Amino acid sequence: MNVVVCVKQIPDPNAPGKLHPESKRLVREGVDLILDPGDEHAVEAGLQIVEKEGGEVTVVSMGPPKAMDAIRRALAMGAARGILITDTALESSDALSTARAIAAAIKDRTFDLLICGTESTDGSSGAVPAQLAELLGLPLLSFAKRLEVADGKAVIDRQTDEGYDVVEAPLPAVVTVTGGINDARYPALRGIMQAKNKEIKQVGIAEIGLEGKAGKAALTQEVVEVVPAEARKAGEVVEDKGDGAKRIADFLQALKVI
Amino acid sequence: MPSVWVFAETADGVPKPIALELLTKARALGAAVAVAVGPGAGRAAEALAKYGATRIYVHEDEAFKDVVATPAVDLLARLFEKERPDLMLFGMTYEGRDIAARLSARLGVALIANATDVIKRNGSFAAVSPVFGGSMLVTTVPKAQPPVLILLRPKAITAEPASEPVAPQVEKIGDPVDTSKPAARVLRREKQKAQGPRLDDATVIVSGGRGLGAPENFKMLDELAGEIGAAVGASRAVVDAGWKPYSFQIGQTGKTVKPSVYIAVGISGAMQHTVGMKGAKTIIAINKDPEAPIFKLADLGVIGDVHKIVPQLIQEVRARKGK
Numbered sequence: 001m002n003v004v005v006c007v008k009q010i011p012d013p014n015a016p017g018k019l020h021p022e023s024k025r026l027v028r029e030g031v032d033l034i035l036d037p038g039d040e041h042a043v044e045a046g047l048q049i050v051e052k053e054g055g056e057v058t059v060v061s062m063g064p065p066k067a068m069d070a071i072r073r074a075l076a077m078g079a080a081r082g083i084l085i086t087d088t089a090l091e092s093s094d095a096l097s098t099a100r101a102i103a104a105a106i107k108d109r110t111f112d113l114l115i116c117g118t119e120s121t122d123g124s125s126g127a128v129p130a131q132l133a134e135l136l137g138l139p140l141l142s143f144a145k146r147l148e149v150a151d152g153k154a155v156i157d158r159q160t161d162e163g164y165d166v167v168e169a170p171l172p173a174v175v176t177v178t179g180g181i182n183d184a185r186y187p188a189l190r191g192i193m194q195a196k197n198k199e200i201k202q203v204g205i206a207e208i209g210l211e212g213k214a215g216k217a218a219l220t221q222e223v224v225e226v227v228p229a230e231a232r233k234a235g236e237v238v239e240d241k242g243d244g245a246k247r248i249a250d251f252l253q254a255l256k257v258i
Numbered sequence: 259m260p261s262v263w264v265f266a267e268t269a270d271g272v273p274k275p276i277a278l279e280l281l282t283k284a285r286a287l288g289a290a291v292a293v294a295v296g297p298g299a300g301r302a303a304e305a306l307a308k309y310g311a312t313r314i315y316v317h318e319d320e321a322f323k324d325v326v327a328t329p330a331v332d333l334l335a336r337l338f339e340k341e342r343p344d345l346m347l348f349g350m351t352y353e354g355r356d357i358a359a360r361l362s363a364r365l366g367v368a369l370i371a372n373a374t375d376v377i378k379r380n381g382s383f384a385a386v387s388p389v390f391g392g393s394m395l396v397t398t399v400p401k402a403q404p405p406v407l408i409l410l411r412p413k414a415i416t417a418e419p420a421s422e423p424v425a426p427q428v429e430k431i432g433d434p435v436d437t438s439k440p441a442a443r444v445l446r447r448e449k450q451k452a453q454g455p456r457l458d459d460a461t462v463i464v465s466g467g468r469g470l471g472a473p474e475n476f477k478m479l480d481e482l483a484g485e486i487g488a489a490v491g492a493s494r495a496v497v498d499a500g501w502k503p504y505s506f507q508i509g510q511t512g513k514t515v516k517p518s519v520y521i522a523v524g525i526s527g528a529m530q531h532t533v534g535m536k537g538a539k540t541i542i543a544i545n546k547d548p549e550a551p552i553f554k555l556a557d558l559g560v561i562g563d564v565h566k567i568v569p570q571l572i573q574e575v576r577a578r579k580g581k
């Protein structure tokens with residue numbers, strides 16, 4: 001079973017995000033960059049499958065050269081090798097350009113499963129995986145909170161508003177996983193040491209045949225304005241001196257909830 | 259007048275609330291056209307027209323229910339070739355996201371996700387979306403050829419019937435659905451039973467956070483909710499801890515809710531949570547930390563211990579209802 005996992009490097013979500021006032025791009029300077037926690041679940045899902053079925057996990061990321069660190073972390077978790085798609089021409093890629101670059105970089109590989117996070121923690125468009133599936137002509141199993149493969153098929157429990165649907169697709173297929181699917185392993189020291197010797201292949205836009213067809217040259221959208229959102233005003237804040245519940249009940253009664 | 263299409267999700271012949279929200283926006287931007295697919299979708303036509311759809315395409319093949327996304331993508335791509343809409347709106351839902359994203363890749367057009375509003379701008383459309391936990395709003399414009407595909411978050415628009423609805427032109431489509439390609443198929447649907455109102459529709463929500471201390475303490479929220487006819491929600495911290503399933507989660511990566519009253523119990527009020535609930539008409543918060551950010555947006559904030567206040571509140575409500 002060959003599994004490809006797409007991983008993205010993002011600014012630490014616990015640090016408040018900033019956009020550059022002119023370029024409208026994320027300010028990356030001075031912010032810790034990490035492997036998207038959502039994608040750790042994707043790596044974990046891939047590892048669990050190859051541990052059961054045999055085979056290897058390859059991780060793919062598109063980003064600046066520093067995104068190597070995110071790949072390295074996935075390798076420390078147990079992935080076999082990495083591919084980094086990096087090129088200044090790919091800066092400010094939107095979701096579709098990202099999907100095009102990843103699709104171009106992996107289309108000649110044979111794989112059974114392509115696993116992604118449901119949405120990236122910073123961008124959260126949730127568009128890249130479905131776009132990848134379309135570009136590669138593969139079925140998409142999205143919002144998986146359980147994943148199993150057997151008999152040339154993948155079966156997932158797909159999160160819904162009321163519960164979940166059991167959904168099946170023939171392999172190869174694209175799967176997006178939710179945070180609830182597994183607990184991602186923490187890289188062990190041995191894994192971290194081994195990761196140093198694993199291969200990370202760097203490819204640019206020319207090697208994947210997308211010169212003039214991705215990144216800046218092929219943007220489908222552009223951010224033109226960033227403004228602070230209107231804030232809600234605070235009301236009354238009182239300390240509970242034994243009458244807190246009564247105050248709330250009075251309030252609820254005035255609102256005719258009681 | 260630009261033609262603005264809406265992917266109108268229905269269930270058992272009834273439009274889902276998101277379909278009516280999208281139509282409300284669509285008719286303000288141009289001539290609204292709805293596409294409704296799946297068994298029984300045609301029965302939704304009248305309701306869709308009430309919210310402003312002037313034309314409704316209906317395809318009732320079973321495949322739309324059992325095969326995820328791809329039949330709808332095929333249908334929309336075919337319709338677009340003939341009709342060339344300027345804009346199509348989808349709900350940022352499980353169904354809407356997969357369809358819109360695949361379609362954008364097939365056609366090479368812009369897909370703007372996570373929008374809370376769509377506006378006209380320089381003869382085209384622009385989408386407004388919250389970023390950084392809703393503290394900032396970005397405006398995004400398409401740069402590719404039309405149509406622009408925009409995913410609008412549920413509850414971002416308040417659905418309102420059109421003041422002068424017109425008799426819709428319903429067009430039934432019957433061309434065969436190609437099910438020969440490898441696809442994702444639904445084998446079975448599992449519905450978890452829920453008591454009381456659904457989070458999405460509730461006018462009152464009682465929501466719990468890590469301040470409840472332990473999963474079993476959610477019982478008192480269930481009890482309180484039962485007394486005041488509320489639905490129960492949760493912060494991501496308790497969902498991540500496994501105290502409540504994901505379907506309870508409110509916020510950036512969970513549901514957006516707009517109840518009349520939102521009661522936050524032991525929730526700190528992180529931006530990623532408040533972006534999903536600050537549309538509530540009235541917010542009540544209970545938190546022991548006077549510095550908790552939730553107090554910055556609460557209409558009534560009570561500084562105190564949830565373990566004391568909530569049981570007292572249940573008693574108080576019971577007593578008043580008894581009167």
Ligand SMILES: Cc1cc2nc3c(=O)[nH]c(=O)nc-3n(C[C@H](O)[C@H](O)[C@H](O)COP(=O)(O)OP(=O)(O)OC[C@H]3O[C@@H](n4cnc5c(N)ncnc54)[C@H](O)[C@@H]3O)c2cc1C
Binds near residue numbers: 468528530544562
């Ligand atoms: C990309 C991203 C997306 C996110 N999406 C979401 C989302 O969709 N929804 C969401 O909710 N969060 C989301 N978060 C997480 C969010 O940032 C917060 O971590 C989370 O909302 C905190 O949950 P909480 O308030 O329950 O827990 P805490 O932050 O731990 O707060 C608990 C509160 O309870 C109070 N408390 C403790 N004991 C008591 C007591 N006995 N009586 C009264 N008060 C008490 C404390 O003072 C504290 O304010 C997201 C984070 C990121 C980075």
Ligand SMILES: Nc1ncnc2c1ncn2[C@@H]1O[C@H](COP(=O)(O)O)[C@@H](O)[C@H]1O
Binds near residue numbers: 095098126
């Ligand atoms: N730059 C990228 N490199 C590799 N994978 C990505 C990248 N952007 C998005 N993905 C994958 O697509 C998923 C959804 O991201 P998004 O569509 O940006 O919300 C992520 O969880 C990743 O698995």
